[in-house]
Amino acid sequence: MLKRLNKVLPELILGIIAWGIVVWLVGIWFVEDKLLYSTGLWIGVLLAAGMAIHMAVVLEDAVSAGSGQGKLITMSLLRYAVVVIVFGCVTYFHLGNPIAAFAGVMGLKIAAYLQPIFHKIILKLQGREEYSTDYKSNQEESN
Helix, strand or coil: CHHHHCCCHHHHHHHHHHHHHHHHHHHCCCCCCHHHHHHHHHHHHHHHHHHHHHHHHHHHHHHHHCCCHHHHHHHHHHHHHHHHHHHHHHHHCCCCCHHHHHHHHCHHHHHHHHHHHHHHHHHHHHCCCCCCHHHHHHHHHHC
16 A cells, blocks of 8 residues: 555655664663653654655645645644644653654654665565666667
């Protein structure tokens, strides 16, 4: 389902989860309250994955339906409002460590930067190579 929405979305979510695992494995040794750290981090990771899916849905809707810029701005503000509300709940109800939750949300940024690397790794594991259309057209012109 995710791949039908956006072909890089599964790789982006894989990157977010990988980031969460790395941050959890590294950070768990340095905190006193391991439960709050873990729940905060995974709340942030789930929030980042939800934001990625929401962005993909909104962009697909904007491209296919020709939605105006106003709708894109509104949906972006809605996403950030949800993040603020979730952080408020995490802090107020002591559901997790808010700093760990922030680290989890930052997984969206990290995953976006690492997505091309994950893409190459996945292609190598599948035994495929994929070239861009520019590369193919340049090769055909030189022949």
